[in-house]
Amino acid sequence: MILSRLLQSLAVLLAMSFVVYGLMGLMPGDPIDLMIAADPHLTAEDALRLKALYGLDRPWTERYLRWLGQVAQGEFGYSRLYAKPVWEAMLPALGNTALLMAAALGVALAVALPLGILASLRPGSAFDHAVNLLAFASVSVPTFWVGLMLIVLFAVQLGWLPAGGMETVAAGGGGMGDRLAHMVLPVATLAMAGIGQYVRQMRAAMIGEAGHDYVRTAWAKGCGPARVVLNHQLRNALLPVTTIVALEVGGLFSGALITETVFAWPGMGRLIYESVMGNDFNLALTGLLLATAMTLLGSILADLAYRWLDPRVSLR
């Protein structure tokens, strides 16, 4: 079962690489045009010779197969923007994004799960309505605007926190406190966007469990409210929430694209955006495929987690 899911994901990845390779060829400019723009001494003949030298005069399907062969050998090429091999440019970005996303996920869950549980205890109460409205607001608000508003408030008006970057660029750098200060606003932005869906999932799952016989039995045999809710209901209600979180882990490496761009956070999302905008074909291609691979892996992970936590469910 797991093998067939992996094979399927590999097929999607391969199809995606074909499509994206084709799309890259349709983007403005090509590598030789960029060379000509950078060096006025190049003549038209030079350009033609260079095209032949790099195989750019061949049809793109042939170039795609050659690229695929090189990737299979672990050769991803050179990044134009960073003037480094693609992997060396990408590794730090991966780490930065993982740090940002893990912190945001932690904050979002820490706020959303208690709210969802409390709201589920009295469906229809004023508190429930307030939480529901908050959840709607969270899924409806544009992330980049939240980021901008936080910058306006905390960086421009109050001057408490830095507006972007990962640390203060100064002699000696910033140290731990400075790095944490740089994380506050982007983490808050990302967390605010995530809270809504977790609250709704948690609340719905808790209400769904509340009607089951085992919960009524627990009440009937005289369990206290805290024990019924936390020991009985919550353990089962966490199942669907876990699946959503596992799916989220897949998006971990590209999901913060907008937030990273607003806050100039040097992560994967921003790397993909800048490489596409800056005609850095190798970097964009690898970044996009890595993001796809992670998303696919996340959905497999979600299925596995579900099956492990709930043995009644078997993979189709």
Place this chain on the structure above:
Amino acid sequence: MKPATLAAALLLAALAVLALAAPWIAPSPEALDLMARMAPPSAAHPLGTDELGRDILARLLHGGRVSLAVAGTTALLAALIGTAVGLWAGYHGGRADAILMRLTDGVMALPLLPLLIVLAAVDPAKLGLEPQAANSEAFAIGRIVAIIALVGWTTVARLVRAQTLSVKARDYVRAAVAVGATPGRIMLRHILPNVASPVVVATTLSVGNIILIESALSFLGLGIRPPLASWGNMLTGAMTAIHSAPQLALWPGLAIFLTVLAFNLLGDGLQNHFNPRAHT
């Protein structure tokens, strides 16, 4: 009807009227007044002016016109594709179903925003388009509609397929087959009306999402491009002036937020209306 649903519907109706009437209320969203850049609110400019001295209220109205037109068209197009795929896969089953659902799963598994960025960065000249046509307003709007619809049809396809599978086993469908109705007629006359309500709900909910995606792409410089106003690209301008004129970032974002919120509340209300039991 819940008060929230009613409020959402009224807000959207008001927005639609304002968007339609924008050319008469505020005729010149692109008029520059470089002497009055980033001016505070006044009688001539009720919300002030932006970093190029353009009237913010006029740009908000025209931006809303563009955003609503894009989101509405995209949602309809995506619903159309999704319904067609779902009906075909659900009704015919077998290999067609397997292939179409694998495709749906595949598209659903892709990282949405990075993919949209690559699609939006494609050079129209390399697709053989005349520069004249490529720079037209209609192309700018059509392009963003097309790329979002291309990845946005999957939710509806799944819903319609599931619903079709259950409806096609009903007696009235089997009766229609028995009297010799063609598959096309059965799908359109007998199955489609019975799968319509979840499609309406999903489409309403998707409009909000599409506005968010369009504004994000426009904000990144890849959606609706200046001088044409959109709520997203107004925020791009606001971001560059964030230290000198932080007030510019307020209105376009608020407009996006309220519109998306209204569509989500309306979709939620419709869901309760069509299927009161499904909601806890």
